[in-house]
């Protein structure tokens with residue numbers, strides 16, 4: 606199994622670490638995480654997952670067969686700078702960042718053909734149920750693509766997509782779990798208001814969401830057919846849906862995903878990155 610160096614020690618770095626360790630296929634010692642400045646956070650990751658941590662560019666470089674770029678989009682040039690002269694065609698760089706294009710990362714290494722993969726996992730990697738769309742840059746070999754795909758299959762499912770759709774993927778599946786959690790929070794609040802115990806409500810809501818997700822995955826029926834199957838004329842579902850439609854729930858969700866899509870493009874915009882790069886180098 607490959608050795609993984611992660612540039613970043615935040616939510617996404619932890620979700621991937623947790624999923625890889627939990628898969629039983631990546632020994633925890635194969636993972637090394639880093640961050641900008643928080644020693645306590647690195648200690649916490651070491652103690653929780655048994656992984657290595659370091660902020661020394663030499664150690665990070667010596668450890669990694671592949672590099673995962675898991676810092677915020679505004680920080681990536683600064684995080685990669687110490688490795689600018691070291692990464693090479695044998696050390697794939699795997700970005701999990703929203704927005705940042707493969708081209709801009711490839712261009713960061715003008716002298717070397719660094720293989721760059723752009724992925725967008727989600728935090729369900731913790732329970733090995735991420736959806737991870739990915740696109741490969743021009744220097745990624747077939748073997749490298751296979752092994753990186755395998756790595757992300759260990760934390761859920763994957764799909765290769767054209768790079769042009771990565772911002773859409775970010776809006777839909779990278780961000781997606783947050784929309785679902787917000788929906789769950791709303792259902793729990795309503796549950797309490799109609800007299801359901803808080804703890805029981807969590808169990809009821811999560812099992813309901815899980816069942817609905819599995820049902821969509823395991824047959825060819827559209828969500829629309831599936832909700833119509835639940836809706837009896839004059840019944841409770843129809844009464845509830847009347848409120849959802851009157852209040853424009855579908856438009857709200859569509860607008861939400863459009864806005865996230867635009868934001869992903871903004872985050873990768875050359876202007877944003879140039880500003881961040883200049884600021885970081887003042």
Ligand SMILES: NC(=O)C1=CN([C@@H]2O[C@H](COP(=O)(O)OP(=O)(O)OC[C@H]3O[C@@H](n4cnc5c(N)ncnc54)[C@H](O)[C@@H]3O)[C@@H](O)[C@H]2O)C=CC1
Pocket residue numbers: 612613614615616617618639640641642643675676677678680683684685701702703725726727728779780
């Ligand atoms: N949180 C999520 O659900 C998802 C996040 N992403 C992407 O993952 C990336 C990270 O997001 P989060 O983990 O949520 O952010 P975060 O803020 O929790 O973590 C960012 C990490 O990067 C580190 N960092 C910053 N500058 C650094 C440097 N120069 N060298 C090394 N490490 C450095 C920070 O110290 C921190 O540990 C973002 O680009 C985001 O777009 C993608 C999909 C889902």
Ligand SMILES: O=C(O)[C@@H]1CCC=N1
Pocket residue numbers: 703775779780
């Ligand atoms: O909110 C964000 O920008 C990141 C990218 C996808 C999910 N979280």
